[in-house]
Amino acid sequence: MSIYRNDVVDKIVAIDDNHAQLVEALVTSHKPRRILELGFGAGGSCRAIQRGLAYNAAPHEFDLVDCWYDFNGSPPAEIQKDTYSDINMITATEESFVFSCTKKYDFIFSDADHFRTQDWFVHVYENLLDRNGILIYHDVTNTRLFPNLLRIYEDTIRNGYHHMLFDRKSRSDEACERGLLVIFKH
Structure with a gap:
């Protein structure tokens, strides 16, 4: 069941299952201690990160930032469940x-x-991402809906950042x- 009011919207913005599996595998393999998620959306990436952290069974800090725009300004009931109690919820705009x-x-x-996330992408890479950290952006080639996000990929190449x-x-x-x-930041 979707937490969105419209299942069509959910299918348009939710992370694909195989990308969620990749996110989980990166968390499991990289063993991060300080995690930041910008945007909850349908929650698929959040749950993937949590599964990776649970597998690692190591101390960590997990901050999740969302202004809850998709939910009329209030966190959805889904995010208030005990399964998300290990996450530090921060209500703010990404910017x-x-x-x-x-x-x-x-x-x-x-x-x-x-x-607008492409406008501060380099700032995030340079100032929020620790050395040897991993930074992931979703929807960067979804040019039908978000042609502006392709700039993140173009800037990644232009700046010589290691990526896939x-x-x-x-x-x-x-x-x-x-x-x-x-x-990948080195």
Whole structure:
């Protein structure tokens, strides 16, 4: 059951299952201690991060930032369940959080402001992502709905950041063509 009021919207914005599996595997393998998720959306990436953290069974801090725009300004009932009690919920816009944050994170998953996140992408990479961290952006090749997000991929290439773009699908039930960009900071 979707937490969105409209299942069609959920299918358009929710992370694809195979990208969620990749996110979980990256958390499991990278063993991050400080995690930041920008945007809750349908919760698929959040649950994938949590599964990876549970597997690792190591101390961690998990901050999740959302202004709850998709939910009329209030956190949905889904996010208030005990299964999310290990997450530090921060109600803020992505922009205000990014420019006020003084922490560094080992792992950042960004899927919040689909209209302006490209404007502060380099700031996130340079100031919020710790050395040897992983930064992930969803929907970077979803040019039909968010052509502006392609700039993140273009800036990644232009700046010489180590990365991998996952945007190919092999099955009709996948939505991988929307793009998951994984950036590695060294």
